[in-house]
Amino acid sequence: MTALKSDNINQSEDNEAKENVFIPRLKFDFVEEGASVDVKARGEIERRxxxxxxxxxxxxxxxxxxxxxxxxxxxxxxxAEDYLSEQPINIRDGRYPGNLQQVNVFIAGPSMFARFGEATRFQMDLRGADTYAEVTPGFDSRRYSASAILGQTFGASAEASLHVTATKADFDETDPNIVVDYVRRDAFLRYEGRQRNVSYVVDLGGARVDRDLASDANTTIARLTVEWQPNTSSRLRLRARRQFADEVQDLILRLSDPEEALVADLADPGSSQVSGSVYRQRDVELDYRYRGERFSFRVRPRDRNLDYLSRDDSSRTERSMAFQMGYLLRPRLNTFVDGLVRVRDFSTRDQRDIDHIYRLGVDYQVTRHWGWRAELIRNKRDSNLDDPYYVEHVAQMTVWWKR
Structure with a gap:
């Protein structure tokens, strides 16, 4: 149960709405690994x-x-996979009541496997997907994809593979200015390796999008993930991507990562513009984590550019820096400070927004099963336009119970 008090919950410059919000919330995390069935699921539901x-x-x-x-x-x-989330209706505005919509992505299909000797493997995946957005037009669609992977292992620490994927997207409503049906083809070579405390994955290839009622497009696929864990307390991960992508792919990538929050904070560095359009993506992210006996620290600088093929008004560059610090005062009493600074430049509107969000809090675990958390939050947006500007202060108290 959470009690929240905000002095500007609608995140407005000159029409602030003060509000007290009571939020009963249920969260679960379920993992089952059986002989023939594996299940991983996590979810949240709340009433405001x-x-x-x-x-x-x-x-x-x-x-x-x-x-x-x-x-x-x-x-x-x-x-079978399902990803349900609350995303902004208008990404240029904050995450306030009235600017959130329910978005769902359901995927299902078979995977077939074969081995040719001890070192060579083959996999084929056939998938159908249904995408739905509560408000935004041009997102609801049916998608069909087929992908094939031919892999070769080299000892215990390296593997190379060839990946080929074709995806057809049929939208319920098409508008050349928003989204059109398309066929996307990706082909790339992947090399995975591990050496002592370092693991890495490298992808190189190309992609093509053939669009109905619009020009076709090509791009290079170049992706790199490197993870270094020098000791049990520290981890450093670098992700760099240049590719075609879309919001469906972005949502799946974020929500399937158990380290990412299902429900975003007031300002979310990875929030999605709900759209069915494909975009050229350049994305570089560094993620460093440290967890000692008392002190914990995480920092995540990120730089990404999204260049939409259809929706030019959504094309933008985003640069952000997020950090988290915690200090264990006593075995069950933790203090923490979180922060995010994000700069967004929209390509066609000459608009620059700068988000600042900072949180100071205390988390106390009374027993194994219950505890409480108190937080103070400051959420501010500066902009070169008048309307997007706002400042919000939030006080929040949560009492939790878990099995």
């Missing part, structure tokens, strides 16, 4: 009661789940 009646009470929910049924071990599996 607005005490000052500035907004109608609402329910928010988020879910990420995957089930893998091995019908024939090492030969045939059936896979």
């Amino acid at each position: 009661h607005y005490g000052n009646d500035n907004f109608d009470d609402e329910t928010r929910s988020a879910f990420a789940g995957r089930i893998n049924w091995s019908v024939l071990p090492r030969r045939l599996s059936l896979v």
Whole structure:
């Protein structure tokens, strides 16, 4: 149960709405690894009661789940995935009541496997997907994809593979200015290796998008992930990507990562513009984590550029720096400070927004099963335009219970 008090919950410059919000919330995390069925699922559901009646009470929910049924071990599996989240209706505005919509992506299909000797493997995946957005037009679609992987291992520490994927997207509504049906083809070589405390994955290839009622496009695929863990306390990870991508792919990537929050903070460095359009993506992210006996620290600088093929008004560059620090005062009493600074430049509107969000809090675990958390939050947006500017201060108290 959370009690929240905000002096500007609608994140407005000159029409601030003060609000007291009471939020009963249920969270779960489920993992089952059986002989033939693997299940991973996590979710949140909450009911927001607005005490000052500035907004109608609402329910928010988020879910990420995957089930893998091995019908024939090492030969045939059936896979189903679902990703439900709350995303902004207008990405240029904040995450306030009335600017959030429910977005869902469901994927299902078979995976077939074969081995040619001890070192060579083959995999084929067939998938159908259904995408839905509560408000935004041009996102609802049916997608069909086929991908093939031919891999070769080299000892215990290296593997090379060839990946070929074709995806057809059919949208419920098409508008050349927003989104059009397309076929996307990706082909790349991947090399994975591990040496002592370092692991890495390198992809090189190309992609093409053939669009109905619009010009076709090509790009280079170049991706690199390097992870270094010098000791049990520290981890450094670098991710760099140049590729075609879309919001469906972005949502799956973020929500399937158990380290990412299902429900975003007030300013989210990875929030999505709900759109079915493909974009050229350049994305570089560094993630350093340290966890000692008392002190913990995480810092995540990120630089990305999204160049949409259809929606030019959404093309933008984003640079952000997020950090988290915690200090254990006593075995069950933790203090923490979080922060985010993000600069967004929209290409066609001459608009620059700068988000600052900082949080100071205390988390106390009374027993194994319950505890409380108190937080103070400052959320500010500066802009070269008048309307997007706002400042919000939030006080929040949470009492939690877990099994």
